[in-house]
Amino acid sequence: MTFDTGAPPPKGSRERLVVIGNGMAGCRAVEEILARDPNRFEITIFGAEPRVNYNRIMLSPVLAGDKSFDEIVINGADWYTDNGITLVSGDRVDHIDRAHKCVVARSGRVEPYDTLLIATGSDPFIIPIPGHDLDGVVTFRDLDDVDKMLAAAEKGGDAVVIGGGLLGLEAAHGLSLRGMKVTVVHLMPTLMERQLDEAAGYLLKTELERRGQTILTGANTKAIHGLDGKVVGIELEDGTRVKADIVVMAAGIRPSTGLAKAAGLECERGVMVDDHMVTSDPDVLAVGECVQHRGLCYGLVAPLWEMCRALADHVTDAPSGYLGSVTSTKLKVSGIDLFSAGDFSGGEGCEDIVLRDAARGVYKRVVLKDDKLVGAVLYGDTADGSWYFDLLKKGESVADLREGLIFGQAFASGGALADPNAAVANLSDEAEICGCNGVSKGTVVKSILAGACSLDAVRSTCKASASCGSCTGLVELLLSLTMGEDYGGAREVKTLCKCTSFGHDDVRRLIVEKQLKSIPQVMQELHWSTPDGCASCRPALNYYLLCALPGAYVDDQKSRFVNERMHANIQKDGTYSVVPRMWGGLTNPRELRAIADVVEKFNAPMVKVTGGQRLDIFGIRKEDLPAVWADLNAAGMVSGHAYGKSLRTVKTCVGSEWCRFGTQDSTGLGVKIEQMTWGSWMPHKFKIAVSGCPRNCAEATIKDFGVVCVDSGYELHVGGNGGIKVRATDFLCKVATEEEAMDVCAAFTQLYREEAHYLERTAPWIERVGLDHIKSRLLDDPDAIRRYAARFRYSQQFSQDDPWAKRASGERRDLHAHIATVRPLVVTPEMENA
Numbered sequence: 001m002t003f004d005t006g007a008p009p010p011k012g013s014r015e016r017l018v019v020i021g022n023g024m025a026g027c028r029a030v031e032e033i034l035a036r037d038p039n040r041f042e043i044t045i046f047g048a049e050p051r052v053n054y055n056r057i058m059l060s061p062v063l064a065g066d067k068s069f070d071e072i073v074i075n076g077a078d079w080y081t082d083n084g085i086t087l088v089s090g091d092r093v094d095h096i097d098r099a100h101k102c103v104v105a106r107s108g109r110v111e112p113y114d115t116l117l118i119a120t121g122s123d124p125f126i127i128p129i130p131g132h133d134l135d136g137v138v139t140f141r142d143l144d145d146v147d148k149m150l151a152a153a154e155k156g157g158d159a160v161v162i163g164g165g166l167l168g169l170e171a172a173h174g175l176s177l178r179g180m181k182v183t184v185v186h187l188m189p190t191l192m193e194r195q196l197d198e199a200a201g202y203l204l205k206t207e208l209e210r211r212g213q214t215i216l217t218g219a220n221t222k223a224i225h226g227l228d229g230k231v232v233g234i235e236l237e238d239g240t241r242v243k244a245d246i247v248v249m250a251a252g253i254r255p256s257t258g259l260a261k262a263a264g265l266e267c268e269r270g271v272m273v274d275d276h277m278v279t280s281d282p283d284v285l286a287v288g289e290c291v292q293h294r295g296l297c298y299g300l301v302a303p304l305w306e307m308c309r310a311l312a313d314h315v316t317d318a319p320s321g322y323l324g325s326v327t328s329t330k331l332k333v334s335g336i337d338l339f340s341a342g343d344f345s346g347g348e349g350c351e352d353i354v355l356r357d358a359a360r361g362v363y364k365r366v367v368l369k370d371d372k373l374v375g376a377v378l379y380g381d382t383a384d385g386s387w388y389f390d391l392l393k394k395g396e397s398v399a400d401l402r403e404g405l406i407f408g409q410a411f412a413s414g415g416a417l418a419d420p421n422a423a424v425a426n427l428s429d430e431a432e433i434c435g436c437n438g439v440s441k442g443t444v445v446k447s448i449l450a451g452a453c454s455l456d457a458v459r460s461t462c463k464a465s466a467s468c469g470s471c472t473g474l475v476e477l478l479l480s481l482t483m484g485e486d487y488g489g490a491r492e493v494k495t496l497c498k499c500t501s502f503g504h505d506d507v508r509r510l511i512v513e514k515q516l517k518s519i520p521q522v523m524q525e526l527h528w529s530t531p532d533g534c535a536s537c538r539p540a541l542n543y544y545l546l547c548a549l550p551g552a553y554v555d556d557q558k559s560r561f562v563n564e565r566m567h568a569n570i571q572k573d574g575t576y577s578v579v580p581r582m583w584g585g586l587t588n589p590r591e592l593r594a595i596a597d598v599v600e601k602f603n604a605p606m607v608k609v610t611g612g613q614r615l616d617i618f619g620i621r622k623e624d625l626p627a628v629w630a631d632l633n634a635a636g637m638v639s640g641h642a643y644g645k646s647l648r649t650v651k652t653c654v655g656s657e658w659c660r661f662g663t664q665d666s667t668g669l670g671v672k673i674e675q676m677t678w679g680s681w682m683p684h685k686f687k688i689a690v691s692g693c694p695r696n697c698a699e700a701t702i703k704d705f706g707v708v709c710v711d712s713g714y715e716l717h718v719g720g721n722g723g724i725k726v727r728a729t730d731f732l733c734k735v736a737t738e739e740e741a742m743d744v745c746a747a748f749t750q751l752y753r754e755e756a757h758y759l760e761r762t763a764p765w766i767e768r769v770g771l772d773h774i775k776s777r778l779l780d781d782p783d784a785i786r787r788y789a790a791r792f793r794y795s796q797q798f799s800q801d802d803p804w805a806k807r808a809s810g811e812r813r814d815l816h817a818h819i820a821t822v823r824p825l826v827v828t829p830e831m832e833n834a
Contacts, residue, residue, distance in 0.1 A: 022047025
């Protein structure tokens with residue numbers, strides 16, 4: 001449909017300006033021009049939609065029912081009339097004829113120009129997967145899309161939103177408010193990853209789930225399924241299926257450059273423009289989301305306004321230019337306050353300052369480089385967003401504000417620079433120090449005077465600083481003020497890493513007490529001082545969560561070492577070695593043939609018998625690993641976990657079945673123990689051995705858990721190590737039956753898993769806590785063995801799946817692609833609707 005508002009002014013001396021795009025950028029450019037020289041141009045605006053200019057950012061409130069269309073109109077029909085503008089709406093421009101300086105609309109209308117302005121905005125990215133063209137698959141870009149979603153919501157049912165950026169989350173929020181059951185599917189591990197770091201993304205995900213939405217991150221959509229041409233659901237790459245009566249594609253936007261490219265204008269990601277928004281044709285300008293300026297495309301409103309001002313200055317002969325934009329995002333995603341500005345990726349030379357308030361759900365992070373603010377992320381409290389953004393744009397040193405910067409403008413201006421010792425000393429005895437446990441200053445001081453002379457002692461006596469840890473600094477100040485020179489200051493507890501004031505034991509205790517289920521949740525609740533942790537704490541937290549909450553916590557692969565991610569041992573030349581599991585050191589012709597075939601097929605340069613009675617295949621290329629595993633799986637062999645902080649091997653001798661000195665079936669028991677323990681993740685590598693007699697051919701007395709068979713039963717030994725520092729085992733106990741030996745093995749293993757620090761082998765663990773501690777835990781209570789063994793066997797339900805089989809079937813194939821054969825990954829970032 002085409003209609004004109006206002007008769008065009010008579011042809012005269014004015015230049016003809018034709019604008020392709022009746023959106024926010026095109027109309028704002030016209031407003032800026034009119035403000036400078038209202039009589040310079042005859043203006044014609046073409047709009048593809050059959051309506052006047054409206055605020056696309058406000059489509060979300062329309063979907064949610066908070067606003068009507070009339071309330072989001074920016075320029076009504078009277079604006080076009082009053083300014084003598086010809087609006088051609090509902091008639092898309094299909095062709096630009098630069099030779100004859102005219103545009104041709106779909107209706108056949110031809111409009112000549114002296115100056116042409118392209119403001120075509122951006123197009124929603126449609127993921128090219130099977131079913132993307134089914135009825136019920138919609139985008140979220142204009143009012144027509146909103147109408148389709150409203151029609152679907154009237155019928156109720158299930159909605160799937162593909163894309164966890166701002167647009168996707170707003171669509172999900174609106175559909176949820178309209179009564180639909182909503183699932184958000186996001187490819188990246190963090191929601192709104194371009195605006196939020198992992199910690200803030202976790203808080204957002206948690207809040208949206210609390211509101212009833214299902215959020216699937218790290219999820220790749222494989223196909224959209226339909227019935228009779230209508231969408232009925234989606235399928236993810238991992239096989240998960242989600243029911244859907246409507247699917248909203250909100251996976252990103254791309255600059256709309258088709259018209260400009262067809263006209264021969266220079267384009268890359270967007271239409272190329274200079275600082276005056278002039279394209280490769282001096283008579284053609286471009287502005288908004290469709291342009292690329294100095295290598296960047298923008299999807300935020302503020303840069304578009306700056307572009308429009310520079311364009312208007314240029315066409316009205318005012319000296320100006322657009323130099324690019326420093327962007328910030330202050331958002332209300334579904335009523336949740338978020339702020340993001342600058343670069344928060346961190347890196348070399350950067351310093352993070354982090355504030356976490358778990359009780360209020362607040363997370364703040366600022367990034368400094370060379371004493372200048374370069375990035376900020378705020379969640380839950382964005383009051384100081386404008387101040388941080390101003391500091392970022394000015395690029396001035398914030399060294400004098402450093403101490404109080406994270407607490408905001410008011411505090412940094414004076415409060416943080418006062419004497420903290422005096423401030424704490426002046427607190428009344430009734431002043432609350434520890435909010436988690438309701439402990440006052442007076443209670444803490446009484447504990448110190450009664451003999452609690454360290455942070456750990458205060459924690460154990462009055463509970464101050466024993467929960468979230470945010471009051472640790474205050475408690476240490478009180479220790480210093482109360483004890484004076486007698487307080488050494490440094491706490492004897494060894495912290496897990498530099499990111500936290502808690503030690504390993506406290507972190508493990510609090511994970512269980514608070515039922516924390518993910519790394520970001522631990523960091524938020526325990527007030528981590530860094531945004532995403534470090535290479536020391538992430539693997540430790542990943543293990544502690546897996547151990548504490550088997551089945552409830554999903555393994556975080558990026559927090560594992562490279563060998564564990566690749567499920568093979570990397571060698572000095574960049575190839576890998578593969579060790580298939582041989583139960584108790586036993587093998588058979590089929591397995592040996594499979595290993596020989598693999599060695600020949602993949603030109604493995606060496607096969608080595610290991611000290612753990614296994615065959616290690618060396619020289620396998622990264623890209624060949626899945627195929628190697630597939631061939632070994634076909635012969636019935638699974639991963640030997642020779643790469644992991646896990647059970648490695650169970651070494652055996654032939655025992656009573658063949659040896660004339662054997663007292664028990666050590667081989668059979670070793671096989672049973674390995675089948676019980678394989679796949680279990682540990683604080684460090686873990687080795688077991690079963691010797692058939694005291695001659696100890698399996699070297700059971702230098703293993704983490706050793707069984708020495710004797711005539712009257714089984715002697716059980718713990719804490720051995722045959723590495724750099726050889727340590728003989730300690731005798732734990734003696735049992736009469738195989739079943740008892742297996743129960744004690746499971747119980748000891750679980751005790752080690754639950755109490756040792758990450759990367760602490762059994763030998764140093766036992767030396768640290770003492771053998772008496774181990775015996776008291778396992779042997780003093782007659783039911784302890786059963787309880788620990790039961791917990792171990794329960795956890796094994798979630799650990800005994802062969803990682804080789806999953807990779808061989810195609811899971812995470814990207815990790816195994818050779819760098820020269822990896823296809824370029826086109827990432828379409830989620831950008832705000834301008």
